[in-house]
Amino acid sequence: MPELPEVEAYRRLAEERALGRPVAAVIAPDAWYLKGGLDAAAVTAALVGRRFTDARRIGKLLLLDADGGDLVVGLRFGMTGRLLVDENDAVGELLYSPKTDRPEWDRFALRFADGGLLRMQDPRRLGGVILDPPEARLGVDAASVTPAQLRAAIERSAAPLKARLLDQAHVAGVGNLIADEALWRAGLDPRRPAKSLTPAEHRRLHKHLRAAVADLSERGGSHTGDLRIHRAPGGRCPKDGAELQRATVGGRTTWWCPKHQR
């Protein structure tokens, strides 16, 4: 599903192909997909005639800056959303998402004056479009978080470590698969209170979180982790062979190795 690596790929796609092209029409057939009180008429009025000057990303939120400096389009992809520009895709298949591309799954699109099309394909409709999204509500991006920032984000929380990593207000961009991968690499029990980490464990977590984000981005997606294929009933830890445990942590299905994740 789209976590940070996928949304970063969408950002690069938008940067390469969507900037500088005047918007001629907005296609917003799904009112549910427009968030923050937005409707089709308002988003059309806001965007027709504008061009995008920059494509940014904070966590899993893709931000398109419109010319004039007074308008930002925020795109959220939920679990099954994909971005296509002129039929160019940024990622391969998405885990948990249908592989096909049906017209009725286009929840939002922009027609450019040159005839090109930017569209969001989202079978499960968990994504959305918002104007001027509240960027300040997001924590520091997981791809660039420093050791001190990560420590500050988690060191006083009584919540389970994994829940804290998933909280976009504190660290932005970590989804379920990257959280499990990073904690598995770092050898940390996802159920541990976040504030229980020692200084050495903070360093380990930072190192492995950054490495997991970088590796999975390079490999092509959040589903490419070393743990991922073992997250299934009967799955064993590829490090030490112990049977993986499964539980709900932070409201999400969580798999971890009881032998080396402490």
Added chain:
DNA sequence: ATTGTGGCCTGCCCGC
């Protein structure tokens, strides 16, 4: 503020 829970969305997959 923090933390936890439930619901939303819908296609897919399994067992019957």
Added chain:
DNA sequence: TGCGGGCAGGCCACAA
């Protein structure tokens, strides 16, 4: 072969 239930998780509303 069809059917129904369970499942997937990002995000938000809500409760205490």
